[in-house]
Amino acid sequence: MSAEVHRIATESAHMAQRLASNLLLATQARALEADRLRHMTQAFAIWPKLCRRMAELEDMAPRTSNAGRDQDDEFQERLSGFNARRVLATNG
Secondary structure, three states: OOHHHHHHHHHHHHHHHHHHHHHHHHOOOOOOHHHHHHHHHHHHHHHHHHHHHHHHHHHHOHHHHHHHHHHHHHHHHHHHHHHHHHHHHHHO
């Protein structure tokens, strides 16, 4: 892994952790509404930055990006099949 890919991957992981933490904090029922709103706002502020970093990684490592996309496509096909069987079982 090149040093640049390593740096961007590390930054992306850090951003993703901050995003997840803010989303979790935004869902705390006992927190003040102002705090939950602040955390949700911070999560949405992180999202576009994370997307840009992931796009950079995608350009730098297309083989792994394609493999990840293929895995997601396979998962979506299995999920669609499961949902179709569930609908048939429910309706039929």
